[in-house]
Amino acid sequence: MTDPTTTDEERPAMAAHETIAAGEGRPLQLVRWLTGRLEIRMLSLAVLIAVTLSLASPYFLTANNVLNLLDQSVVVGIVAIGMTFVILTGGIDLSVGAVAGLTGIIFGLVVQPLGLPFGALVALVSGAAIGLVSGVLISYFGLAAFVVTLGMMSIGRSLCYIFSGGISISAIPETLSDFVYAKVAFIPMNVFVLIVLYLLAYLYLGYTKGGRTIYAIGSNVEAARTAGLNVVGYAILPYVVSGALSAVSALLLAGKILSVDPLAGNLLELDAIAAVVIGGASLFGGRGSIIGTLIGVFIMVMIRNGLNLMGVSPFWQGSAIGAIIIAAVLVERLVSRRGAR
Amino acid sequence: MNRHMQASTTALFTASGVQKSFGRTRALSNASITLRRGEIHALLGANGAGKSTLSRVICGQIRPDSGDIAFREKPFAIRGPRDAIDAGIALVMQETSLAPDLSVVENIFLPELGRPGLPRFGAMRRKAEVILSRLGQRAQLPLDGDVRALSAAQRQLVEIAKALAQEADLIIFDEPTASLSPGEVERLFDIMLRLRGEGRALAFVSHRLEEVFAVTDRVTVLREGRTVAADLATAALTQTELIRHMVGRELSHIYSERAPADHAAKPVVLKVERLKSAPLVRDVSFELRRGEIVGLGGLVGAGRSETLEAIFGLRQRDGGSVWLDGRPFSPRKPAQSIRAGVGFVPEDRRRQSIVPDMSVRENLLLAHLGAHRGFGLAYRRRDAKVKQLLAMLGLPPDRLLDASMLNFSGGMQQKIIIARWLMLEPQVMLLDEPTKGVDIGTRSSIYAMLREIADSGVAVLVVSSDFDELLGICERVVVISDGMSIADMPSAVLDEEKLTLLAAPRTSMERNVRFLRELAADHGGAAFWGLIEGERLFCLKSSVADQSASPGFGDGAAVGFHQTRIAAALAAGSADFVTEADGGLSTLIVHVAGSRGHSMGAAGLVLPAGAARVAADRLADRIRAHYAATD
Incomplete structure (x- = not known):
């Protein structure tokens, strides 16, 4: 029982660990490791849902529908990246839907005089600027994220109507649509953008100073501050990312339907938050992963798509999605509590 | 029996x-x-x-x-x-289970508020008064005040009263003294003895x-x-x-052996002069040399932690100056101090040090990340150092990947946090209560670790409320009382009792300062208050009205009798004025006691040559009366 490499005070915990682990073989340990990984649990859930839906509807697993699923994942998926950043710091961004709507309108207004590249740039910068304002109010002035982004949501949506005069703008150049659906290695550009953004976010959160600081802020901001990390700056950054990515999703949406609408992106924030939470992130911050979020997005989109295929009334879809969010989080809670002390 | x-x-x-x-x-x-x-x-x-x-x-x-x-x-x-x-059966916990927004009375009767029917506040109030009076603590608690505003000791008293309101026969005190000052601990013990006397069982x-x-x-x-x-x-x-x-x-000895090294010749690394940071740090000065372990002693709430934070850049300074390596040092944020070679282990591990959702490795590398300038992580650059630190901690490398530091004991957590800073090879290490919540077996290894750090040339500053520990590991102790550094003495001439006396709260000190000033002014000489032990005098406070009557030592000085200008008087132990052999200064020394009869040291009045004679016995009475009323 005495392991020479462990110090005395480690012994009780180690001993307890050994007595229980001793009876297990290697395969069981592998299972334990696999079930210990949140992403793998969520991925199994996604696969389970996919299998169930493909049994329920013969159309579900057709190539066309899979492409359709990916296409439907783009808008909420991109917004969910920014939402993951924000939630990892322990914050929340309720303004993403309104920002997507507003940046879409701004794009629709400036794209004719400025042209496509500059129009897109203006939309991106305005999205980032709105995020910057929220971030500074939250991180530097210490206001509650919920309240600030709620305010921003209201202002953003109101500006949508003011700028657009309350009607959709259809003067979107068709080149945008061509761009969005151009094929890159057999996949449409919008899906390609989604993949690239997730890859970048994955690398940023895992392998850069900023990414790890975001996790540290959400997990224990005092410890992060004491260790010399820039806790103000990196708590602002996620809101900027979130704002900019809301604009990206607005642009892709505009390219898809070739029009911008003051109501676009309505309730997008709820889908994005749900995806992040299903993906295993803690709303208190510090815990979660970008892969989990992507799986969460797929789960949401698959369920919605599957319910459509099965002809379930849209009135019931909200209830179904809500129940699945709560069930996923409950199961996760029960599973992870068993593993915890 | x-x-x-x-x-x-x-x-x-x-x-x-x-x-x-x-x-x-x-x-x-x-x-x-x-x-x-x-x-x-x-x-x-x-x-x-x-x-x-x-x-x-x-x-x-x-x-x-x-x-x-x-x-x-x-x-x-x-x-x-x-x-x-x-x-x-009632539990009095370290982390109290009180509702901060309710009043003291409501908290005492909190379990009863859960019962059906309207609460009867009048009756509760009377009962609370009875309970507190029985404990002899009626004056300690404002019954209608919010618990939020109470000190740790007062909150504990509320917990005890709550237990008594439940007619608890068995009361468990779980580390009740952890955040109390020595005086408050004494008061708690009085209460515990009373409860024992009432026939209750206490754990x-x-x-x-x-x-x-x-x-x-x-x-x-x-x-x-x-x-x-x-x-x-x-x-x-x-x-x-x-x-x-x-x-x-x-354990042969829980404090590591220490060579009686003389650090006076070593270069000063950190110099703090008249540091001020409202409201708790009022006037703190000291020096820290290479390879030295210096203690910052004092009561909880005296401003010791805040002093460290003000040095480190976590707290705004309002005045004074700090030099690091001879250069002015005023970091606006921790990253600057860290890059300059200062490490800081804060008091509350769980709240201020541990990042629970990160692996042990990332926790170990957190300060590295704070010091690192660049986009990436550069964790690899520290691989060799990580390996070396693991060996020092006695941790097998596979535990580095443990998902959470919370699976380790408090002692190991603390060692990992200290190692976090050693990673950066600092010049100065500031540690706030490094053994808080650490068991005695691991304490000794933390002491040995601090010794090793100091021996490698780091200047170490330790804050501790455990005076025994402070004297055991530090070569020198700077005493902070109510935000002011009032003494700077080698540990060798101190013991717990003296340290406690030096650290005594400023409330009585301020009164004594005023008294000494009056005494000196009234008689046109100098007055002092200190401790006499063997052939040495520790001056707690002095006041000089007439420079020619200066006794030759100042506040916080630890001097041999012969080093003073009043050697004969100190050595004589007389009840009357003693004039020095050269016919110069005349001194009266009075041994004084506090209200409970415990020794408060000695007070003295020094008169210059040729001053008017004063009746020694009346003066002695006046001095004794002042101190007996202090406590």
């Missing part, structure tokens, strides 16, 4: 063969304890030994997996805290052995979830025996 014989017949609470596992961790494997009326029973053990689990089993917060529990000689199946409260969980010997009758020791020593009479034990039971081996 009588008490013990009577006590052994009436066991109020017995637990035996108690087992409890949390998930994969077995917290208790065969724990037993017997608590009797009219007895204070110490529950001891290293961290992780299961003391807290057992005390929570006793008070019904945790249901054991198996074991026999009897209360009032009947089998007692506790289903939850409510049962325990109804039966008369006392603590790390501090001195306190166990001061206040308990019997001792039960847990190790690795088992009771390894049951029901020993405290008086028949020595500290070494207790430590042996707790750690299962003998």
Whole structure:
């Protein structure tokens, strides 16, 4: 029982660990490791849902529908990246839907005089600027994220109507649509953008100073501050990312339907938050992963798509999605509590 | 003696063969304890030994997996805290369980507010007053004030009153002294003795052995979830025996051997002058040399932690200056101090140091990340250093990938946090209560670690409320009292008692300062207050009205008699004025005592040559009367 490499005070915990682990073989340990990984649990859930839906509807697993699923994942998926950043710091961004709507309108207004590249740039910068304002109010002035982004949501949506005069703008150049659906290695550009953004976010959160600081802020901001990390700056950054990515999703949406609408992106924030939470992130911050979020997005989109295929009334879809969010989080809670002390 | 014989017949609470596992961790494997009326029973053990689990089993917060529990000689199946409260068992916790926004009275009767019917506040108030008066603490608590505004000691008093309002016969104190000042600890002990006198059974969980010997009758020791020593009479034990039971081996000496090194010749690394940071840091000055361990002693709330934070750049400075390596040092944020070579281990590990969602490796590399300028992580650059630190910590490399630091004991957590800073090879290490919540077996390894750090040329500054520890590990102690550094002395000439006296709160000090000033001015000389021991004098405070009467030492000085200008008077021990051999200064020295009759040292009045004579006995009376009223 005495392991020479462990110090005395480690012994009780180690001993307890050994007595229980001793009876297990290697395969069981592998299972334990696999079930210990949140992403793998969520991925199994996604696969389970996919299998169930493909049994329920013969159309579900057709190539066309899979492409359709990916296409439907783009808008909420991109917004969910920014939402993951924000939630990892322990914050929340309720303004993403309104920002997507507003940046879409701004794009629709400036794209004719400025042209496509500059129009897109203006939309991106305005999205980032709105995020910057929220971030500074939250991180530097210490206001509650919920309240600030709620305010921003209201202002953003109101500006949508003011700028657009309350009607959709259809003067979107068709080149945008061509761009969005151009094929890159057999996949449409919008899906390609989604993949690239997730890859970048994955690398940023895992392998850069900023990414790890975001996790540290959400997990224990005092410890992060004491260790010399820039806790103000990196708590602002996620809101900027979130704002900019809301604009990206607005642009892709505009390219898809070739029009911008003051109501676009309505309730997008709820889908994005749900995806992040299903993906295993803690709303208190510090815990979660970008892969989990992507799986969460797929789960949401698959369920919605599957319910459509099965002809379930849209009135019931909200209830179904809500129940699945709560069930996923409950199961996760029960599973992870068993593993915890 | 009588008490013990009577006590052994009436066991109020017995637990035996108690087992409890949390998930994969077995917290208790065969724990037993017997608590009797009219007895204070110490529950001891290293961290992780299961003391807290057992005390929570006793008070019904945790249901054991198996074991026999009897209360009032009947089998007692506790289903939850409510049962325990109804039966008369209460827990006074370290982290208090009070509702901060309710008043003191409401908190005392909180369990009753849960019962049906309207609360009767008038009756509650009267009952609360009775309870507090019985404890002799009526004046200590504002009954209608919010608990939020109370000090840690006052909150604890509320907890005790709450237990008494429930007519608790069995009260468990779980590390009650951790955040109390020495004076408050004394007051708590008074209360505990009164409760014992009323025939209640008390359990006392603590790390501090001195306190166990001061206040308990019997001792039960847990190790690795088992009771390894049951029901020993405290008086028949020595500290070494207790430590042996707790750690299962003998510690030769818990403080590491220290060479009587003289650091005076070494270069000053950190110099702090008249540092001010409102509201707690008012005037702090000291110097720190290479390879030196200096203690910052004082009471909880004296401004020691805040001093460290102000140096480190976590707290705004309002005045004064700090030099690092001879250059002005005023970091606006921690990153600047870290890059300049200053490390800081804060007091509250869980709140200020540990990032629970990160692996041990990332926790170890957190300060590196803070110091690193660049986009990436550069973790690889520290690989060799990580390996070296792991070897020093005695951690196998695979535990580096452990998902959370919370699986480690407090001692190992602390060592990892210290190693976090060593990663950066600092010039100065600031440590705030480095052994808080660390068991005695691991403490010694933390002391050895600090020694090693200092020997490698780092200047180490340690804040500790444990004066014994401070004197054991530091070469020099700077005493902070109410935000002011009032003394800077080598540990060799200090002991706990003197340190306690030096650190005494400024409220009495301010009164004494005024008194000394008046005394000096009234008689046109100099007045001082200090401690006399053997051939040495420690000056706590002095006031000089006439420079020609200066005794030759100042505040906080520790001097041999011959180094002063009043050597003859100090050596004489006379009740009258003594004039020095050269016919110069005349001095009257009066030994003074506080209100409880405990020694407060000596006060003196120095008169210049040729000054008018004063009646020594009347003057001595005046001085004694002043000090007797101080406490």
